[in-house]
Amino acid sequence: MRILFLNSWLEETARGSGTAAGIAGLAQGLGALGHEVAWLRPRWPLPGLALRRLLYNAGLPFRFDPRAFDLIVGFDIDGFALPRASAPRRVVCLKGVAAEEMAFERGWPRLRLGLLARLEGRNARRARRVFVTSGHSRRAASDAYGLPAEKLSVVPEGIDLAPWDALCAVPRPSRGGPPVVLSVARQYPRKNTASLIDAMPRVRAQVPGARLRVVGGGPMLKGLGRRAAALGLGEAVSFLGEVPRDADVRREYFGADVFCLPSLQEGFGIVFLEAMAAGLPIVAARAGAAPEVAAEGEAALLVPPGDTGALADALVRLLRDAGLRARLGEGGRRRVRRYGWTEVARRFLEEADRE
Incomplete structure (x- = not known):
């Protein structure tokens, strides 16, 4: 099968974009199944x-x-200007x-997202099938864009497990240093990293x-840095900025004891897959798709969204209990097997064939 990806992101996966990593x-996965994938990208790296x-x-x-x-295959708004004649061959992710x-x-940012939402809704309504993660x-896409349930297919994000498995095969040396909590996210308000920083003095x-x-x-x-300084956290909090989504970010996961992302809204959360692939126990908010991906009691402890005290208590519980950390880490390693890219691509094609 010849498949065309319409992709205006122009983001290198090495720069840390979860969306770009998901598209790549x-x-x-489709290539591994023997299909030809062509890309149509922007011709010029325009700013903004x-x-x-x-x-x-x-x-x-x-x-x-x-x-x-x-x-x-169009991603988000990509394809909204195409003629309706292309619809029989076109799906939107x-x-x-x-x-x-x-x-x-x-x-x-709200105005920009409002414009993109209007175009995204138009794109989704014109496509033959719409994929969500x-x-x-x-539920959010159906409510916002008026899409019938039968037009929507859920196919999750995936992960290339090979490099993570290779690292997990090597016994981790005993670090002997202070316990480390890791958080990986593009710093938008909905990621709620401020709540995690506020929890750290109690932790x-x-x-x-x-x-x-x-x-x-x-x-x-920058605002998060000022917040940490105002709380007197000093060197207890390190802001690393963008870290390449390859060996560098994997080193961060394997150097940590607990992963935490207290997002108030999460459409999926590729970072949850990365944490599970690294065998890290997760603390997350019970919001968005987090409960679907980071299963409570199997791979994660979940807390009420926005509850800084509960977030701190969950982190303390994990940092103090090596047995619980190991159990949730092992549960995550088992759970993440279902998200390998070849399996995800196979599910994508099955759904794409549906009428």
Whole structure:
């Protein structure tokens, strides 16, 4: 099968974009199943993601012949300007639901997401089938864009397990240093990293020396640094910014004791897969798709969203209990096997064939 990916992101997976990693991983899985995947990317690296995506889509009708492909896959808004004649071959993958994400933003980011949501809804309504990554996102997309349930297919994100398995096969040396909590996220308000920083003084009062390492850039990063300083956390919190999503970020996971992402909204959460692949126990908020991915009691402890005290208590519980950390870490390692990219790609094709 000849498959065309419409992808205006122009993000290198090495820069840490979870969306870019998900798109590249799906292509990898489809290739492993023997299918040919072609990419149609922006011609020029224009500044500003929103402008780049709009200009890319405006030119799409003139850049390819839909009849040359068996399946055309657009991501989020990509494909909204294509003629209706392409619809029988076209599906849309929503990596997030912009209409839901905008509720957590203010100012220009909210306006930008509002525009993208309108185009995303148009794109989804015109496609033959719409893919979402979780049951939570299926409900959000159906409500926001008026999509019938039979048009929506849930196919999760995936992960290339090979490099993680290779690291897990090597016994971890005893670090002997202070316990480490790791958080990996693009720093937007909905990721709620502020709550994690607010929890750290309470964590450190009960687990002396506990440290937090925060991976990821984004508009909230500087403010989070000021917040940590105001709490007197000093060197107890390290902000690493963007870390390449390859061996460098894997080293961060394997150097930590607990993974924490207290998001208030999460369409899926590739970082949960990464934590499970590394054998790390997870602390997350019981919000969005987190309960679907990071199963409570199997791989994670979940807390009420926005409850800083409960978040601190869950972290303390894990940092103090090596047996619980090991049990949840092993549970995550077993659970993540279902998310290998070849299996995810197979499910994607099965759903794409549905009428």
